[in-house]
Amino acid sequence: MSLFIERLDAAARRNQSLLCVGLDPWLPSMPMFDIPAFNRAIIDATHDLVCAFKPNYAFYEAEGLSGLLALEATIKAIKDKGGLVILDAKRGDIGSTATAYAKAAFEAWDADAVTVNPYMGGDTLEPFLAYEDRGTLVLTRTSNPGGKDFEELNVGTEGRPLYEVVTKRAQEWNTASNIGLVVGATAPSELKRVRELAPDMPILIPGIGAQGGDLEASVRSGVNAEGLRVMISASRGIIYASKDADYAEAARKAAAAIREGINAELGRLGHQWQ
Amino acid sequence: MSLFIERLDAAARRNQSLLCVGLDPWLPSMPMFDIPAFNRAIIDATHDLVCAFKPNYAFYEAEGLSGLLALEATIKAIKDKGGLVILDAKRGDIGSTATAYAKAAFEAWDADAVTVNPYMGGDTLEPFLAYEDRGTLVLTRTSNPGGKDFEELNVGTEGRPLYEVVTKRAQEWNTASNIGLVVGATAPSELKRVRELAPDMPILIPGIGAQGGDLEASVRSGVNAEGLRVMISASRGIIYASKDADYAEAARKAAAAIREGINAELGRLGHQWQ
Numbered sequence: 001m002s003l004f005i006e007r008l009d010a011a012a013r014r015n016q017s018l019l020c021v022g023l024d025p026w027l028p029s030m031p032m033f034d035i036p037a038f039n040r041a042i043i044d045a046t047h048d049l050v051c052a053f054k055p056n057y058a059f060y061e062a063e064g065l066s067g068l069l070a071l072e073a074t075i076k077a078i079k080d081k082g083g084l085v086i087l088d089a090k091r092g093d094i095g096s097t098a099t100a101y102a103k104a105a106f107e108a109w110d111a112d113a114v115t116v117n118p119y120m121g122g123d124t125l126e127p128f129l130a131y132e133d134r135g136t137l138v139l140t141r142t143s144n145p146g147g148k149d150f151e152e153l154n155v156g157t158e159g160r161p162l163y164e165v166v167t168k169r170a171q172e173w174n175t176a177s178n179i180g181l182v183v184g185a186t187a188p189s190e191l192k193r194v195r196e197l198a199p200d201m202p203i204l205i206p207g208i209g210a211q212g213g214d215l216e217a218s219v220r221s222g223v224n225a226e227g228l229r230v231m232i233s234a235s236r237g238i239i240y241a242s243k244d245a246d247y248a249e250a251a252r253k254a255a256a257a258i259r260e261g262i263n264a265e266l267g268r269l270g271h272q273w274q
Numbered sequence: 275m276s277l278f279i280e281r282l283d284a285a286a287r288r289n290q291s292l293l294c295v296g297l298d299p300w301l302p303s304m305p306m307f308d309i310p311a312f313n314r315a316i317i318d319a320t321h322d323l324v325c326a327f328k329p330n331y332a333f334y335e336a337e338g339l340s341g342l343l344a345l346e347a348t349i350k351a352i353k354d355k356g357g358l359v360i361l362d363a364k365r366g367d368i369g370s371t372a373t374a375y376a377k378a379a380f381e382a383w384d385a386d387a388v389t390v391n392p393y394m395g396g397d398t399l400e401p402f403l404a405y406e407d408r409g410t411l412v413l414t415r416t417s418n419p420g421g422k423d424f425e426e427l428n429v430g431t432e433g434r435p436l437y438e439v440v441t442k443r444a445q446e447w448n449t450a451s452n453i454g455l456v457v458g459a460t461a462p463s464e465l466k467r468v469r470e471l472a473p474d475m476p477i478l479i480p481g482i483g484a485q486g487g488d489l490e491a492s493v494r495s496g497v498n499a500e501g502l503r504v505m506i507s508a509s510r511g512i513i514y515a516s517k518d519a520d521y522a523e524a525a526r527k528a529a530a531a532i533r534e535g536i537n538a539e540l541g542r543l544g545h546q547w548q
Contacts (some may be wrong), residue, residue: 090367142398169423
């Protein structure tokens with residue numbers, strides 16, 4: 001088991017939480033224009049309620065170099081609290097370029113895990129997997145409406161949808177036990193199928209809240225036999241719970257409510273934190 | 275026809291060139307450690323021999339914030355010479371996040387075109403396509419060995435390989451005529467098929483040189499009826515043609531040789547620059 005998975009399990013148990021807070025700063029939605037200060041307040045207010053934080057690269061890059069400086073400060077703020085950093089960057093490129101992206105994610109940004117896009121095939125993931133102590137989270141069935149366009153197409157000879165073929169291949173590539181998957185909360189039956197095919201991989205599950213995914217169904221379909229290995233990701237519903245000066249306090253309340261919702265469902269499934 | 279395509283055609287005609295130089299700085303291969311100075315010398319030495327420059331984001335991000343500052347300087351150097359900037363970033367994410375990535379590519383970096391990954395479906399491309407004066411270049415059959423893993427799987431009721439289905443969908447989404455495609459030079463028969471399905475889209479063709487793609491076959495299979503609309507991309511064979519002080523001069527010679535090879539094949543096909 002990779003160090004990333006050990007640390008993820010430990011963080012989930014310590015905080016009795018499968019919640020991952022997405023840090024997606026979008027200036028028009030924010031109560032202030034200082035991304036590092038905004039994120040630091042959210043992190044301080046929620047770090048003991050989560051298993052990980054997930055900054056999405058796009059929202060930092062959109063602000064240019066100052067946004068990328070804010071990403072650096074945000075990652076530092078997460079690490080200052082001992083938190084895990086899932087860099088949501090959905091990278092994917094040919095071997096030599098993937099080597100540069102892996103270096104960027106795991107050295108320049110020092111992320112604990114990164115999301116990657118499998119479209120270009122297995123060799124595009126190898127440079128990420130070479131960082132055996134980190135996590136590489138592979139997109140399968142995503143949470144957006146367009147997830148139907150290609151991910152759900154049936155693949156010829158196997159008679160399975162593409163996202164299942166990706167999941168099966170990810171299992172084969174997982175020799176260092178450092179691969180995880182991404183499955184949208186808006187597709188609970190696909191999530192269940194992915195969990196059957198990958199009984200112990202960590203699964204990042206975005207899409208509850210603003211995107212309309214079902215929290216309970218995601219927990220039920222997503223957890224492994226021990227009631228672990230999912231990261232239920234929520235962003236807008238937490239970080240923009242209030243647009244006023246009480247935004248951090250409101251974020252804590254919103255995070256606590258989702259964490260409790262997850263734990264209630266875990267209880268109904270017979271899982272208890274210990 | 276979008277402004278991007280007009281500008282691409284004009285640059286190709288002006289310089290009588292379908293060559294695109296990939297600016298992929300990798301410090302161990304470079305004769306110096308100053309990325310902006312290195313790139314500026316390459317740009318100055320080759321700008322009149324190319325139709326576009328293609329910086330690959332990964333190689334800048336791998337160096338952290340100083341690398342991203344170097345990307346900013348590189349884009350400025352290209353624009354100072356009136357060149358077109360293809361930002362090779364292979365982005366792809368859900369709608370709201372894709373909006374941030376499109377803003378990053380077309381506003382923060384001010385790229386003329388950007389490469390995107392279609393795995394997550396059509397709605398992930400819409401925010402890019404909304405920039406009607408820019409180009410959005412969609413991955414189809416890539417140049418790496420793993421391009422076989424998923425892109426070539428037969429899918430859906432049509433029994434076509436995934437890259438063909440992506441190409442067909444891209445044609446449907448192309449209402450503003452601002453979509454292009456990416457096809458590897460290592461897959462000339464797939465390139466031919468893509469050109470049949472998309473008779474006039476610009477096609478970015480990486481993979482000649484270090485990756486072993488066939489230059490003549492790429493030209494033959496790739497150009498449209500007028501002998502235009504391909505960007506044959508080469509990077510390592512040009513920018514690292516010499517590791518000594520004469521690297522810019524060597525890059526010019528290497529670029530000129532590929533340009534002549536392309537033009538010789540265009541001549542055999544009966545196309546002449548005018």
